[in-house]
Amino acid sequence: MGIRFASLGSGSKGNGTLIDDGNTCLLIDLGFTIKESVRRLSRLGMSPDDVDAILVTHEHADHIHGVAGFARKFSTPVYLTPGTYQAKLMGQLPELRKINCHFPFSVGSFEVTPVAVPHDAKEPCQYVLSSGDLNIGVLTDLGHITPHVQRSYRDCDALLLECNHDPEMLAQGPYPYPLKRRVGGDYGHLNNAQAAELLGSVDLARLQHLVISHISEQNNQHDLAQNAVKPLLTDWQGSLIIASQKEGFDWISLG
Numbered sequence: 281m282g283i284r285f286a287s288l289g290s291g292s293k294g295n296g297t298l299i300d301d302g303n304t305c306l307l308i309d310l311g312f313t314i315k316e317s318v319r320r321l322s323r324l325g326m327s328p329d330d331v332d333a334i335l336v337t338h339e340h341a342d343h344i345h346g347v348a349g350f351a352r353k354f355s356t357p358v359y360l361t362p363g364t365y366q367a368k369l370m371g372q373l374p375e376l377r378k379i380n381c382h383f384p385f386s387v388g389s390f391e392v393t394p395v396a397v398p399h400d401a402k403e404p405c406q407y408v409l410s411s412g413d414l415n416i417g418v419l420t421d422l423g424h425i426t427p428h429v430q431r432s433y434r435d436c437d438a439l440l441l442e443c444n445h446d447p448e449m450l451a452q453g454p455y456p457y458p459l460k461r462r463v464g465g466d467y468g469h470l471n472n473a474q475a476a477e478l479l480g481s482v483d484l485a486r487l488q489h490l491v492i493s494h495i496s497e498q499n500n501q502h503d504l505a506q507n508a509v510k511p512l513l514t515d516w517q518g519s520l521i522i523a524s525q526k527e528g529f530d531w532i533s534l535g
């Protein structure tokens with residue numbers, strides 16, 4: 281058995297990551313309308329009923345926009361921290377599962393380890409999912425790297441890692457000053473160099489796939505992000521992928 285994973289889209293206009301071990305299919309975040317979500321799922325050969333549960337990272341619209349509507353329409357269980365639920369009361373949910381972001385839990389055949397991260401949301405967490413002996417980590421929307429984050433993502437076989445912005449492009453770019461401060465601050469988003477720094481604590485002998493994720497369309501470029509992480513990957517044998525806002529990325533198999 282293995283794991284396959286894909287993205288409905290990645291970035292500040294909407295996120296959604298599918299992780300499927302052949303037994304259980306989980307969706308991390310859903311930042312698109314129901315109609316758009318269904319369209320993007322079908323592009324990956326999936327229907328809404330294939331999604332066994334949604335894991336939410338935090339209440340920002342690019343992660344939560346479609347969650348409640350989708351969950352109600354398709355009776356999908358939703359897992360989230362109490363803080364995330366409080367910050368964005370989503371009304372009646374068919375199956376609301378509040379999680380403690382300091383303890384692992386099971387969903388179907390996955391073991392899910394939430395990881396608390398520094399981000400300007402009420403109680404944000406990111407996730408490492410395990411099935412069999414495979415670990416896949418999703419790590420976006422954090423302002424800086426903590427020792428806890430470094431430890432939690434060390435043994436990933438696949439990693440979706442935020443490379444949000446290039447600091448120079450952010451400084452020179454079109455965002456108003458308060459937003460520049462927010463994005464570049466300790467509770468905003470990882471820049472390319474910070475993402476590279478995180479890779480320093482990942483076991484690269486184990487890592488098969490690295491997906492550059494949550495790239496800013498205004499404040500970054502694909503080659504800048506790639507160039508930032510490449511020096512860390514000189515002897516690395518894995519595959520480097522870039523997730524886009526529009527297309528996400530197609531299924532990748534891990535085994």
Ligand SMILES: [Zn+2]
Pocket residue numbers: 291292295340342343421494
């Ligand atoms: Zn986001």
Ligand SMILES: [Zn+2]
Pocket residue numbers: 338340399401421
């Ligand atoms: Zn966010």
